[in-house]
Amino acid sequence: MDHKKTFKLKMDMKRNLMILFLFITFHATAQRYVYVEAESFENKGGWVVDQQSFVVIGSSYLMAHGMGKPVKDASTTVTFPAKGKYRMWVRTKDWAPFPTGPGKFTIWLDGKQAGQVFGESGDVAWKWYDAGMVDVQNEKVQISLKDLTGFNGRCDALFFTDAPKFTPPNKLEDLNALRRKLLHQSAAPGDGGHYDLVVIGGGIAGTCAAISAARMGLKTALIQDRPVLGGNNSSEVRVHLMGDVDKNHYPKLGRIVREMDNGDPGNGNPDAKEYGDARKIQIVKAEKNLSLFLNTHVYKLEKEKDKIIAVTGRDISTNKELRFTGTYFSDCTGDGTVGYLAGADFRMGRESKAETGESLAAEKSDSFTLGTSNLWSSVERDTVSSFPETPWAMQFSDEYHIDQTKSDWEWETGFGNFNTITDAEKIRDHNLRAIYGNWSYLKKSKAEKYGKQELAWVAYIGGKRESRRIIGDHILTQMDIQEGKLYPDGSVTATWTIDLHFPDARNSKYFEGQEFFASTKHIKVAPYTIPYRCLYSKNISNLFMAGRNISTTHVAFGSTRVMRTCGMMGEVVGFAASVAKKYKTSPRGVYQQHLPELMNILKGE
Known part of the structure; x- marks a missing residue:
């Protein structure tokens, strides 16, 4: 046999063996990822889909809007690429950390709680929280979100990986790229x-x-x-x-x-x-x-x-x-x-x-806009009811509270303190803290009038007045x-x-810079x-x-x-x-x- 051909054959075999080795090694060590958008859960239970902050977080999310009563579990079935141990990450926020937030919830895999309680301690910003390792024993796993308070706990997404050092990104551009890759979203929409x-x-x-x-x-x-x-x-x-x-x-x-x-x-x-x-x-x-x-x-x-x-x-x-x-x-x-x-x-x-x-125009141009309202109403029941304490909400007193069984247009937040587009979630949450705090005060301090009144409806979608x-x-x-x-x-x-509209003068006196009531x-x-x-x-x-x-x-x-x-x-x-x-x-x-x-x-x- 020609020595050159023999040498070439040996080199080709060596190269092919190296390629085969790399192929096997890659698949033997390939990391597995599972990405689940909460808003895509098959059964949303009592949780609601909120898209109002899409421009800020790049996604909708699920929220437990129970007005102080825990809502029914949201659940879905997820197929894992293989059984084994995965690290679980949860994208959420502590929306009212004063000092402990009200939006507590837990995550359950096949009927067992996985990770810690979320939404009660952490950051007011959206970010990924490390929930530790979970042992996936079935390729098809039922995931449930269990609300613990009814006070607007929220979950954007879940991420599972067996890559030991991988942390999902919080930067929106990188997160959107990860979403698209792992959800197999086509580059071309329908x-x-x-x-x-x-x-x-x-x-x-x-x-x-x-x-x-x-x-x-x-x-x-x-x-x-x-x-x-x-x-x-x-x-x-x-x-x-x-x-x-x-x-x-x-x-x-x-x-x-x-x-x-x-x-x-x-x-x-x-x-x-x-x-x-x-x-x-x-x-x-x-x-x-x-x-x-x-x-x-x-x-x-x-x-x-x-x-x-x-x-x-x-x-x-x-x-x-x-x-x-x-x-x-x-x-x-x-x-x-x-x-x-x-x-x-x-x-x-x-x-x-x-x-x-214009005679009614401002002396100087500014970013002041009319605000956003989240209306609410209560109904009278046959029996006396209670309402949870709300230390994380805005605090009211005998000196200042709003004595109403339902809201009207005056319940409004904005006024240049918030951007009605990019701060839509903050505005809504500020309104909720005002509503729940005031209602908690009325139920506790004006029992004769409000004892049988029950909070029946609170808007979680903001009613905007002005933006661009x-x-x-x-x-x-x-x-x-x-x-x-x-x-x-x-x-x-x-x-x-x-x-x-402009902030109500008395509201400004007691909540300067945090007004939620208009005139x-x-x-x-x-x-x-x-x-x-x-x-x-x-x-x-x-x-x-x-x-x-x-x-x-x-x-x-x-x-x-x-x-x-x-x-x-x-x-x-x-x-x-x-x-x-x-x-x-x-x-x-x-x-x-x-x-x-x-x-x-x-x-x-």
Whole structure:
């Protein structure tokens, strides 16, 4: 045999043996990982899915919202790659560590507690906690979350690994990469479809926009990040509709708002059915041109130059993603989320008098915004009940407490102390500490009045008032409102007062910098019209908006923000989108070239 061939054969065999050795070694020492998102649990028991802080923590999570009574276990079955010992990590937080937090819960594997009690000691920030080693004796394991208090314990995810030195990352960018890798999420989301108009946000404004467009013949998508429609008017938030629809210059406006209207159950009514969640969904599903996507949080956007081409939404429970393409988009999120992702010009906070010329404007511009409410209510029972001590909550006294059996709009946190978008969880938690602390005081110190009263409902979804305002071709001002200026494109007729909230003086005295109770001074106005130019972005060419994020100053926003008015904005957007499609033009092109046709639609002609 040729010596060169013999040598080559030996080298090839040696190389192949080395490759085989490395292959075997890799698999013999390969670490195993199991990642479980809590919001994806098959049986959520009494736990609720909270997505309000998605922009901060990159995920939804499960929360035990029991109002002081432990909720039923959440559970799911997880398949492990092999039996054996794993280190368990739990991503959670101690939401009110004063000094010991109230959100206590434990984790059980196949009927046995694993790890320590979570949520009672630690950090107010979200992070991974080392729960020690667990012995997995079955490849299919039932995992349960057991709430111990009913006071809003929360769990984002569980992570199991047999890698001895691996710690899951807390940095959001790294954590999102780990999530995607271990959950086997495809780099390409599913196809949500192509639409003439994609409406993001299923409050009254967005729902009315989607219905209006669909009835004008547009193929329309309505994407909502909660399981119900109506936003602040849903059973999750329970704010009644305000603003008039019967004083319009254009009688065609307000018809869809009336369909959405479930009467006036007031704010914080303990009966969820009073807010008509099911009926709102039925009305939407009856529209043949309208596709509804509930529980879908839009967090990513694609753009070409000044035009949006697609948005991507993630299911808040399953984490499956869908990509929606469209000709036009409407930001009805309230927070101006789509506009922000697209790079639309926006404003957040108060303008100064020098900037706007408004007498009601602030002396200096700042970040002050109207706050967020978490309403609550109690009901009278036949027997006396107690309520737990709440040393971790805000503390009340005979000198200062709020003597109410239910809340109203005044229970509000924000006022520039918190960012209503990035601090949404902090705001809600601050509200909960106020509600529970006050209620605990009333039950203990005013037993004659409150002994038989039981806390029946507390909102865990915050009812926001103000955040981003997307800038359009016209910015509505105090002067536009009070002088009743009727522009050629004046569309929605608004009637609500200029209603700007600020901290209640007595609340500020006792909780300076931590206010949760508001006051207001209503500045009455005559009916006035909102120009169509306030309903589309000045620098994103195919973006409409309707709701509280339209183009106004902070002062003018105080009047335009109520829901019947916002619903009529949505109706106008639907009509304008149909004109835009007809002429293959932009929202601005409708104003510049086809305004008479739009106004004729509003007149019912």
